[in-house]
Amino acid sequence: MRTFSKSHKLDNVCYDIRGPVMDEADRMIAAGEKILKLNIGNPAPFGFDAPPEIIGTMTDNLHNAQGYSTSKGIPQAREAILAYHRGKGVNVASIDDIYTGNGVSELITMVMQGLLDNGDEVLVPAPDYPLWTASVTLAGGTAVHYICDESSEWFPDIKDMESKITEKTKAVVIINPNNPTGAVYPREVLEQIAKLAREHDLIVFSDEIYDRLLMDGVEHTSIASIDPDLFCITFNGISKSHMSAGFRAGWMVLSGKKDNVRGYIEGLNMLSSMRLCSNVQAQYVIPAALKGTGAPDKELLPGGRIYDQRECIYTLLNDIDGISAVKPKAAFYIFPRIDAKKFGITSDEQFVLDLLRTKKILLVAGGGFHWEQPDHFRIVYLPCIDQLKLSMAEMKDFLSTYKQN
């Protein structure tokens, strides 16, 4: 009988956030066990509801949203996106340079499919949000990872980035604010990246989906605002800022000089048309969301859930012998270091599996974010403080006797 296996295009594509550890968790859940999931950045299951105004706007427009829209999206949504990014100092020429997508995810795969030939290289951060690496690989390219430096608040190591540029490098990806580290890059760092991109003719892809989830008064700067001529594609959406990941509303904005990227844009237009359009009812929500309607601002201040949960997880983690963590400034992730030597850890995936099986706590290993050493993991601190306290007490207990090798 003829058998079917996955295509060779997928041979090296890896997306571990929902990988083998998750399979084990699913098996345990099916067997009736209760797992505390600290692994997925999906606010809804943790009591963060999409704001009623946003849901109201969507349901009010269901009738208008029956048909396909133009492939880039309805003009009202793109006008609002244009105003938002211009307000952040980004040089966007018109709504023609704005594409809505079924979440940022769809657009990340689209920009790589449109750009890369086999063997082309793209600089991607380590740690990264792994869809970036997966999308480069799926498109036939090679993701070359540059290091973000934990000792320097997880900012990109510019020397490392520069040392990895070759004649095959077409683009550099930055994730700012960052998943999984929660870092927000200062202007000086962005200026250095922009300088490298200019000197080496690189396209800049900037994933800014967390730019409205900032804490401690930090400001967010779009790299596209640093140099009006630099060709950048900036990604954003409402999955996180409006706790509405299931609506699938994201967008990308092309900015800067376009003289030498006309062919690429033709490709993007073709790919955008091939998927007809993004989810139309979700597009109707974008103008309200970008005016700030229903934004979770209070949650990010002392007394708000995200802020208080961050304080809690940061303190509790650093209190565990053998664990240390840099304080995140944005989003809802923390990427702690675990002393691999102390615990004999040679496989971070095994560590995460052992914790899952013993304590029923689900994390993602650092390797899932293309972090090479087996000494990090990511926690999503969306669960409430009681659950975070419980999980950290369990982790402390687990580590008090854990030895992998």
Ligand code: PLP
């Ligand atoms: N970019 C980053 C950095 C993310 O963390 C995520 C989701 O976790 C996405 C993009 C995907 O977002 P969307 O829901 O818009 O597809």
